[in-house]
Amino acid sequence: MKRVHIAPTLLDAQLVVDALSSLGIVSHIFNANAAGALGEVPFLQAQPEVWVEDDTRECQAREVLVDFLNVKPSAEKICPHCGEHNPGNFLSCWQCGSLLPD
Ligand SMILES: [Zn+2]
Structure with a gap:
């Protein structure tokens, strides 16, 4: 398992997971339920994280993310x-x- 992204919101994390899964890369969201704990844990630790299951696909996942996150309206x-x-x-x-x- 490799962490490839920290998302500002759970929705962003889900969009990243969807983008990766469309390429056959299995990933998971951690901290998905931590938003409710804000104030008790440091902000950065409460943000949803996207982890890629297969370590060997980390580089590919990061390339996807660069493209994905650079798409601006x-x-x-x-x-x-x-x-x-x-x-x-x-x-x-x-x-x-x-x-x-x-
Ligand atoms: Zn007008």
Whole structure:
């Protein structure tokens, strides 16, 4: 067993486990229930940890994580018509319906 990731939340940890399992890498979450103990244990020790079962796949798992964790939502777009901020994947303004620039 090798620890490959410390996640900020249990949901993040689960997403990492899912990403690894899609590649056939078996991993487990530890500290999954520690969030309720915050205040009694140091913060870092209470964060969910992702451990890879097969030590020989640690390097592969880390490569997956680098890609996985570097995926950021595209920059937001500002509507040329009303000035509203829109998520980068929107094609038209949610506020006024104007087409957004690429
Ligand atoms: Zn607009």
